[in-house]
Amino acid sequence: MKPVKVGLLGLGTVGTGVVRIVEGHQADLFGQAGSPISIEKIAVKNMAKLRNVAIDAGKLTEDPWDVINDPEIDVIVEVMGGIDQTKAYILEAIARGKHVVTANKDLMALHGPEILAAARENRCDVLYEASVAGGIPIIRTLIEGFSSDRITKIMGIVNGTTNYILTKMSREGASYHDVLKEAQELGYAEADPTSDVEGLDAARKMTILATLGFRANVALEDVSVKGISSVGKDDIAFGKRLGYEIKLLGIAESQDDFISVSVQPTLVKNSHPIAAVNGVFNAVYVYGEAVGETMFYGPGAGELPTATSVVADLVTVVKNLKLGVNGMQAASVFKEKKLKTDAQISYKNFLRLHVEDRAGVLAKITQVFAEYEVSLESVIQQPSTEHSEAEIIVITHNASKAAMNGVLQAFESLDVIRNVKSVYRVEG
């Protein structure tokens, strides 16, 4: 039987995992896909580099176009990363009738609609299970598993680096900077950690999840983003005292087809299943009108977990090839995007304020909340370590983002407030 011929773009961590699984699981993959799968060509940055996996040197090239332009190649597996140049490779591959499997969240978050439209036009599959939450098959779940339901909320721990940092801070009472340094030494965080710790990586993944969950094209710029670099030991300690863990959550919500998507440090009630997701693990919590609460948990990165998702997509492409139905799946996005305004977005808030330690301060502060009709669930006041300063912790009831913006603006001109230390969302 003629094998399905695969061209690989990239042979880093994930690419190596793809080679390992395709070579190591031949019999199983044949059973699943009904056809042998063969990696024929691999584009690498540097042909001279030593590899962790045995590869016929004749298959390597330093020019991705060698792979794209090869008429024998049926499927391109893109695990090289990058955006503009990589998009050009993928669009050309599609134009040549090749199917594409990609792990590239950046590309799919920014150019997903364009790439998927080109794929449909050319009857090509473009599959990207590995782009979000590594080994967790969450994209299939949103497209197929919940095709019958109206999803109203998706909450994701979709960045392992920040979850590792926050878990360590919570367990050891350590500071953000100490833990980040350790994570960098262990290889869990990059030398320049900005994309992870400032929430951009998570925002890209939430763009993809929100698009699939709500069946409308959400764009990266629709996502409001705040990272974890400002989360202090005290925030975590106060959170614990009140029964919460702090997690970097991506939260996408839809009510009556009006959507909001955000990424921010969030206090999660510790009875909520997502509060127990620790270390580099990822999890996506999905709430559907009919199904109710579900959660999908697993490794969010790593060579073999991510490669599992890439190769599962490859199996789907091969199955579709045998049936002659590539690129013919119904589009999973069929709704117009409507975004919520700040007046429509509503959640609970945690605030930590440093204030002057004298009579009447709490009255002035609660007066501001009252003016903006934000009601309070709990208030704790205690002396601060600083001289003649007190610390006030407030948890609000659900309040609109517009009202909270008003409160925070009013606080700026309130003389008794020295410092708004933290403002975080609260869930569960």
Place this chain on the structure above:
Amino acid sequence: MKPVKVGLLGLGTVGTGVVRIVEGHQADLFGQAGSPISIEKIAVKNMAKLRNVAIDAGKLTEDPWDVINDPEIDVIVEVMGGIDQTKAYILEAIARGKHVVTANKDLMALHGPEILAAARENRCDVLYEASVAGGIPIIRTLIEGFSSDRITKIMGIVNGTTNYILTKMSREGASYHDVLKEAQELGYAEADPTSDVEGLDAARKMTILATLGFRANVALEDVSVKGISSVGKDDIAFGKRLGYEIKLLGIAESQDDFISVSVQPTLVKNSHPIAAVNGVFNAVYVYGEAVGETMFYGPGAGELPTATSVVADLVTVVKNLKLGVNGMQAASVFKEKKLKTDAQISYKNFLRLHVEDRAGVLAKITQVFAEYEVSLESVIQQPSTEHSEAEIIVITHNASKAAMNGVLQAFESLDVIRNVKSVYRVEG
């Protein structure tokens, strides 16, 4: 556009949910499936019964054959339950070229291979996502999400009734019988709870999961089953003291394609994600060689969660109809079944023994373990409440089932042992 015509067998809890979702989500389902879906005929037990959902009385019949024999019906949705008669309905529907969506775990566990073979022969889809773990799309996940991986372990909390009972016992220190009675009053347990509490319901679901996970036809009689009716307050209390929760776990394992499947009360280390699955919720933990640890969590039963899975399958059937590929998916079972012997099955054990309270007893007992080469992880001895009796708690290291059978047989003729109170598996 001509709608896809559905015939419903059964209008109980799940059937009502299916009607609600199909009627209530018309626009969304059209977006997903690319075709309208219409429920044309419904077979019910009693036409005179009052319903919780508005239904055109002209669609109802008391004779399922009216639905099966209707040449206009494209898809049969079977949510009536039952085995032999229901199998006859489904096989006849397939013979007539109708596709089938079923929530019937009993039928699929007992006759799945025969029904699926008939479906392939007749180019019909038979989908059964709702048969295991209600609203969790675990069947799709095993077939497609992990098609690239070799799954080596599946652990499931797949019976909500027993998980509710064990959760209550753990939280409140209540006895099995008190909690069962309460569960029956609340409708979480049936008047005759045997199938749930003795593990048969879970065994049927594990038969389906093991078959899909290991790609080999596992039969119900391959599953070793022990229910929760013998679990005592003391077992739970001792478990807690040692850092474990007791759960009714279905455990399917495969090493080098040798399979074992069991259902039994299991002490799960409370750091394991499945230990935190409480109440009527279900969860399936899947370990794959490449992907590592994953877990899928959600509602295991109920009108709308189960109907979500049924209707998602219906959407898949409709998509396949539009592509003309029903019944043409590669078989997901392609391996020969090889079962482990008792000498190959190995795990940790928790034992609680009531023994005579005199010198040399522990030596005699540990001597038996040594004879069968079972090594011990921890031993606790303490005075019992009974006169001149002591209680001994043992947790073994991994030991083969054959060796443990030898130990338990030797204990029967050991005069110092008054009673082997409990023997449970230990995980995590």
